[in-house]
Each structure stands twice: as structure tokens, then as C-alpha cells.
Amino acid sequence: MNIDKIKEIGFVDEPIDKFLDLKVEILRLKKEKNAVILAHFYVVPELQDIADFVGDSLKLSQEAAKTKADVIVFIGVHFMAETAKILSPHKKVLLPDLNAGCSLAESAPADKFAEFISHYPNHVVINYVNTTAAIKALSDVVVTSTNAKQIVESFPENQPIIFGPDKNLGNYINSVTGRKMVLWDGACHVHEEFSVEEILRIKQDYPDAKVLAHPECEKPVLIVADHVGSTSALLKYSAKDDAKTYIVATESGIIHQMKKLSPDKEFIPAPPKDSTCACNDCNFMKLNSLEKLYNCLKYEMPEVTLDESLRIKAEKPIRKMLEISEKLGL
Ligand code: 13P
Ligand code: SF4
Numbered sequence: 001m002n003i004d005k006i007k008e009i010g011f012v013d014e015p016i017d018k019f020l021d022l023k024v025e026i027l028r029l030k031k032e033k034n035a036v037i038l039a040h041f042y043v044v045p046e047l048q049d050i051a052d053f054v055g056d057s058l059k060l061s062q063e064a065a066k067t068k069a070d071v072i073v074f075i076g077v078h079f080m081a082e083t084a085k086i087l088s089p090h091k092k093v094l095l096p097d098l099n100a101g102c103s104l105a106e107s108a109p110a111d112k113f114a115e116f117i118s119h120y121p122n123h124v125v126i127n128y129v130n131t132t133a134a135i136k137a138l139s140d141v142v143v144t145s146t147n148a149k150q151i152v153e154s155f156p157e158n159q160p161i162i163f164g165p166d167k168n169l170g171n172y173i174n175s176v177t178g179r180k181m182v183l184w185d186g187a188c189h190v191h192e193e194f195s196v197e198e199i200l201r202i203k204q205d206y207p208d209a210k211v212l213a214h215p216e217c218e219k220p221v222l223i224v225a226d227h228v229g230s231t232s233a234l235l236k237y238s239a240k241d242d243a244k245t246y247i248v249a250t251e252s253g254i255i256h257q258m259k260k261l262s263p264d265k266e267f268i269p270a271p272p273k274d275s276t277c278a279c280n281d282c283n284f285m286k287l288n289s290l291e292k293l294y295n296c297l298k299y300e301m302p303e304v305t306l307d308e309s310l311r312i313k314a315e316k317p318i319r320k321m322l323e324i325s326e327k328l329g330l
Contacts, residue, residue, distance in 0.1 A: 006302050010098035012295035022290045023050055029297040035094075036069035037293075038084070040076035041231045042253035042285040047075050047293065054257070056232040057129050058144040058325060064088055065322060073297060074304075075288045077102045081304040082133050086314050093304045096292035100284045102130050104216070107186030108165035110134035116162075120182055123160040126152060127317070130188070131165060133306055137313035142321045145215055145230035147330050148173050152181070154324055168192070172215040172222060191216035193279045194249045196224055198271040202247055209268065210243045214250035221249050221270070238262060251282045 001014055016022070027050070030037060038060050039051035048054045053063045057080065064072055064084035071092045074081035079102055081095040108127075113135055117125055127139040128148070136142055143151045152173050155161060161179065163170040165186030174181055194217055203209055203224075212234045213225035222228050227237045231254050238246055239261040248255055249270035258267050272280040296302070306314075 001299075003301070007098075010302065011096060011292050012299045012301055014295050014299065016291055016294060020294075022294050026050055026290070026294050026297060029294075030073075033071050033297065033300070034069050035071035035073055035297060036063070036067045037073045037075060038063055038080075040080060040253075040285065041235070041257055042251040042282050043075050043288050044253065044286065045256040046290055047288055048253070048256055050290075050293075051075060056144065056146055056230050058146040058230070058330065059232065060084075061087065061129065061144075061318065062322065062325075067091070071297075071300065073293065075293060076100070077105075077282075077284045078304070079105045079130055079132065082306060083129060083136075083318060085304050085306060086133060086136070086311050086318060089308070089311055092300060094296050094300060095302060095304050096289070096296040097287040098302045098304075100287045102284055103189040104128070104130040104166055104186055105132055105135075108132075108135050108184055110138065113164060113184065114138055116184060120160065120162055123162045123182065124155055125162045125164075126181070127164050128166050128169060129318075129321075133310050133314040135165070136317055137310055139317040140320070141324070142317045144321070145169060146232060147321065147325050147328065148215075149176055150328050150330070151321065151324055152177055152179060166216055168218055168222075169215045171219060172228065188216045190251055190280060190282045191249075192218055193272040193274070194218070194221050194270045195273040196220040198273075198275075199224060199247055199249065202268060202271070206245045206247075206268070208243060209245040209247050210241065211247045211249060211270075212238060213270075217249050225249065234258075235261065238265065238267070251285065252280060253282075253285060 037051045039054045065087040073094045077100045085093040161181040163181040164184030170183040210226040245266040252269040255267045
């Protein structure tokens, strides 16, 4: 398959022998090529299980920064693989399907964001990691949902801040820190889909169920949540807490790890507002499959690349996040 075709459709579409044991072959190719497989909690269980590291955005960027592998295969979405490339420019970074984007990252086009921040000259610019390299390059520091609160609080209270691109996370951080950060009007189409009415309806059948919510959710969902946190924070909470049932208001892929840590507990995915769709699942994360991962490793394509001058500018705020996180023991 030629490179132009791969760029056009976003992945390697070569036929695969149906008698191949894909899991065995992926592990063989991984060893042969000295590759590491990083997977986000939102991908399908069989991909989480084949990865060397499965985690939240922070853990995966920490792994990408320190790996000794020659090839990084990122089973996640484009901004995650791009962050890995920014941190490890001499490594080959592969993404099984280049169509795996992110609605939140797309909600902040670089030209419009640059115009926006130009109206706030004395502000520090803090951006969520769910952004393109061009937005990271316009940032003073990057955060993930695991460290956003602490990083915002690391700035003096009187320091004006712009926070982007997620208004829900920004509002949540404002509410727990008392800051009045100026927010960019962006959001994730998956996390905005959870229905507080449906969550409350489930609670009538399971009165003891606890609600776990990611801070990318809208305020009414966060208000009814027993615990708000990043994917790893929700996972830890579900393992330590003593309830028997949880309603999970984040992408349902995380439930695979929750069940692994707590096989006797019940996890109910929070339903979407539109009961006719599966829009509480991230369609971008779900583009990753065992077949695409196999072809991606075999042909070492598609590769995530970026302009070196942009990479250098985008690296600084990510390194700053990693340094602060290390100091905080995150
Ligand atoms: P975390 O895993 O960092 O909580 O992020 C969630 C997310 O939406 C990633 O796209
Ligand atoms: Fe982006 Fe939302 Fe998917 Fe996360 S769940 S990758 S924020 S679209």
C-alpha cells in the first residue's frame, strides 16, 4: 500500500491472514522492532490488555518521555501520539489510525486561540493536554486532569490565567481553587453527552450507587457526583471505596480496569442524553483495533511527524508540566 493512500484513508488497509494469531504476532513484532505499546484507558479491552502501559494522559506522556524503545505505538488519539513525538523526537511514533482525533482538541483552532489570548496580555496561558501542538506552542504550561488543580495553584493567587480549551474542566478548577481563570469555550462531545436525569433515574434503582465523573462533564453531572477526577483518580477511588455499585460518567473503556481491580463491584456506564446513540463512547478512541495495530507495527505506518520548530515550542510547556508533576509526586 503506498504512502499517499495511507495518508488518504488514515491507516494501513493491507489484508491479514485470518489464521494468524494477531496477539502473538503483535508481541513478536513489538520485540523484533524494540517497540513499546502505550494505551489509554478508553480503548477497547483487548488493546488495553496487549499494551505495555495503560494509563491516563499524564502517565502515558511520562512513559513516552522516558522510554528506551525505538518505536512508540500509541493506541489512543492523535494529540497523545503527537505529545509522545514532541517528547521523544528521535523515536518513530506510530498511531494505528490517523483519523483518531479529539473533538476537544478540535474545539481550539490555533489562529482563533492566538487571537483570543492577544486580548489578555498579562495572563499566563494554561492549556489542557487535549490540544494540537500549535496550541501547546502558545501555552506557558500544559496540564492533564490529574494535575490541573495543583498546577493552577502553583501560580500566585493574583496571577491572571487563561485556561483552555475545556470550559467544563476550567469551570471545575475555578470552583475548587477559587480562581477566576478566563476560559476558552471548548468541550468534549463525549463528556458533554452524559445525562444527569438518566443518572438520577438509575440512582432510584440503585440508591447506594456512587457517581464517578470526569471533570470534562457538564456542571449538573459534577454536582451529583460523589467523586470527580481524572480517569486514574476515578479508578483509584473505585478500588479503595467500599460501595458495591458505581455509575461511571466518563468513557466506558475505563470500566475494564475498574472491573479488573474490583471484580465483585458493579459498574454502570452513565447513559447519554440521546438514548438512540452510543455517544457516551469516544468514537475516536474506538477507531483503534487489533487489526490496525498489527498492520501499523508490521509496516511501521502511519507515523506521526511534526515540524521541528513547532515541536521545540510545544515541548517547553509539556516539560514544565512534567517537572511540576514530578515535584508533586504525581
Ligand atoms: P485523562 O485520562 O487524563 O483523565 O483524560 C481523559 C481524556 O479525555 C483523554 O482524552
Ligand atoms: Fe477527546 Fe473526548 Fe475522546 Fe477524550 S473522550 S479523546 S476528550 S473526544
